[in-house]
Amino acid sequence: MPMFTRRHLLGLALAAALSACSTTPPPAAAPQPPRPKLIVLVAIDGLPIRQVTGYRDQLAPDGFARFLDHGRWFSDAHYEHGHTVTAAGHSIMLSGAYPQRSGIISNEWRDPATGAPVYNTGDADYTYLDNPTKPLSGTSPRNLKVETLGDVLRTRSPASKVIGISGKDRGAILPAGHKGTAYMYMGETGQFSSSTYYMAALPQWVKDFNAAKPADAFFKKTWAPLLPESAYARSAPDGQPWYLASGNGNRLPAIVGDKMDAPTPRFYENLLASPFGDELTLAFARAAVKNEQLGQRGVQDILSVSLSSHDYVNHAFGPESRLSHDHLLHLDRHLQAFFQFLDQEVGAGNYVLALTADHGFTDSPEWSASKGLDAGRFASAPSLAIVNTALAARFGVDKLAWGFSAAGLLLNEQLAAEKGLNFADVQAAAREELLKLPGVAAVFTREQLLGNDTTTPYLEAMRKSFDPTRAAQLQIVLKPNWIQSYRPTGSSHGSPYEVDNHVPLLFWGPGYVGQGEVKTRVQMADLAPTLAGIAGLPAPAQAQGKDLQLRP
Template sequence: MLERRRLLGLALATLPFINACTATPPAPAAPPKVPKLLVLVVVDGLPMRQVSAYRDQLAPDGFARFLDRGRWFAEAHYGHGHTVTAAGHAVMLSGAHPQRSGIISNEWRDPVTFQPVYNTGDTAHTYLDNPTAPLAGTSPRSLKVETLGDVLRTRSPESRVIGISGKDRGAILPAGHKGTAYMYMGETGQFSSSTYYMAALPAWVKDFNAAKPADAFFKKTWAPLLPEPAYARSVPDGQSWQVASSNGNRLPAVIGDKMEAPGARFYGNLLSSPFGDELTLAFARAAVRNEKLGQRGVQDILSVSLSSHDYVNHAFGPESRLSHDHTLHLDRHLQAFFQFLDQEVGAGNYVLALTADHGFSDTPEWAATQGRDAGRFGSSPSLAIINTGLAAKFGVDRLARDFSAAGLLLDEKLAATRGLNFADVQAAAREELLKLPAVEAVFTREQLLGSDTATPYLDAMRKSFDPTRAAQLQIVLKANWIHSYRPGGSTHGSPHRYDTHVPLLFWGPSYVGRGEEQARVEVADLAPTLAAIAGLPAPAQSQGRDLRLSAAAR
């Protein structure tokens, strides 16, 4: 009896174990939903202040899609100091500052040979069905890091990564090493690619070009979108500092005015108007349809960089009515493109991100009328002044070879052959630069390779400094002073707020949430954030952070 009870107790004690072994295991958690398509829209040369300033005049579903129904960061900045197109486009989908990406500028001089280098130049490759000029951008050879598209295509070779832009660098750098880039050809009005990507253009691209869509804008008028009183907050047309060499500096403007037929000059001028963006977005629509982006059961990436705003701001300044009106036209073009994506891909199947490659300075002449210390820094006269000072001290001509990207390039070999201590030459050149009225700060190679983060502007310029490509001395101009090769217009390229502060906007209701974020973030955070949304690892050299996680922790 006792033995029977003992055995019964043993059996009862083992029931939980038996049940645990024989029970149906719980179903594995469903993998997190990821979007079928990531869409990055880049507006070349758009400061965040322009989006904010005209918010009351925006269409319901352009920029407002992000501001009213998306997630956006009011204080997004570039971390690097030389804020130019190529450097910004290289950061976006790599998360790597120029110190790692190697894309220190649009162009620079080789510090050993002093020969010009273009950021996406590659003489091994040529454009398809179009002429290839010297230094033309044809491949990502100079990009030292991987992009999010490279990560995706390594994991999923059947995925498609496409970059489109009015500029070669705006298409090539976001597309990375394993994507495909299509860029506008200013001589022919076509979109093309290069032999780096393919041997021949796809049939759909040939069909697009054969229809000559650029010609549809010949003699078309760029007219103000709103009544005249709506532009009271911006500077009127026709100012002496507004460049009139392309489509004039007054609205309305006829694109192709006084031309008999579309040609190279018309195709080039088209990019300096709202019609350049309209054409680029038409090509992007064709890419989505024909490549079936986000519609083939695998994840894809589309990057569209719109170049026209940069040309407008260079010619007229971001304070101008022309730039104000261009922003509003762009807003309407974006609305139409987003609604196309809703229909073609499905509103719940894709994520949008929008940013810019840099901001913009006001034109110095306008800034001066507002009581600001402002002016233009001319490279050629400044170089002559520096070399005169160096020759007086060392008895050697042309120790300073040229300005390269954000710096002054010194001839180390010449200094050595003349028995000069290069540290002394560098220090003397720095002194000469600091005598110039436009110069705020100058950093030596030793400072840039150091760890000081307290000195103003030093960390930003360090992030722009690749010692294998950059000049030995890196220069920061005073606020409101710009590098200039012509008497009018404006530019960018500094670590000042007006050049670093750009939009960083997201939309995709089930992926990114809604609301405004006030904390300062960097554009380098875009790549790891999109990677997390897509269920991918961040690019290997990324220096950013996942903003979704950091926001949730606050």
């Protein structure tokens, strides 16, 4: 056995102690990705993706093309709910929650208990500031049952600002959420205002903006085609018999305010159905960025700008029209100017852009019919009369159906009970009568919508639109190329078909977002979780989508 000196033993002990005390240093924490100072959501009301890609060769270099050429964009993005309308789409964008969770089943609906009309952002407890407030006006987000990305941000950072701006109340209020601030265009005065839900009085900068009467600057201004006539060969010519002839007329060039002596409420309303409505909305958005110092105060902010004019144009003339085609090109140039303003004011490396739409658009039925397709208009009033007449003949009770509500037919369940009727029998009979009507493809009962059948076509989509506390008992799906229409002109949307649910989903932001087209199918409920990931925030609690992981 070897002999050790005292010094040797002490040396061994010291070495062992030092070895025990030394540890491998922990790996350095992964660097956190940069976070944008400002998130900007641009929503184009009523814009199908097919119009963006179909006119790509005519776009300006830095409008939509900023996303297509230098951003990350999804060419197969869809809403997965069945009733594709403005309020539902805007409620999904920054919440990630479909109407089955958010409660925003449509622009308006009937109260199932009383049959009374309900507006999606209506709240009689609040009024517009410095402007008249009509019954059912949109004044608060009370009906929105879920939180938005802005609510998540302001809960964590009360100093952050979340501002929603739109030509429509619902386009401003729903993306702004419960803790943001909404400003919307007033069709009677040409001003932008807010409601007493958000504040007691308008900020001075808003008063100054309105005092300058910027809407009046467009009085008698001409909407002229942006390109030579030959550039519109892929669109339907002006003046078609199914185009709405009132408003600004149905041909270009068109004078906004023609045959008027001065700006009137009718002029202010007509302004929205022209390129000048978006131009005015973006002017207000610039004022908000400057005066609220969005993205420039050391905290993260969110700005949502919903541009409404394309929807009005498509409703009046259809997306197949030259007027819609030309409107998109004007909009593209307005977006280019707005993006370049943000580059200068906020800094191109300090913000992220996302652009989408609340729904697509179906071609006008007459245009589709001219192409040999089965197409038509489903008129609510005569259809209701037919169903009620049939139900009265069968059950001996008048007006068992209250009326159409959102995507469905609302039956008077209380009246059926008072008359001793079996409601299941009434519902089955009403469904049978609806299926006889021209243009009706499917009718789903409340029991089907609350069930778990995932194989019946369009049932799952309608289920995502169905809130049993607000929706009608019977939900209706029209045939392709058919629209629900209260007038014999123009077109609409609201179906579960691709024409209405396939929309742009475009992102741009150097350092935050990669580049290139993504052809994988995604859903619009992914937008809110994706922006949350970029912002370094948790996704809204009721979001049904996922983070698309755009970071480069």
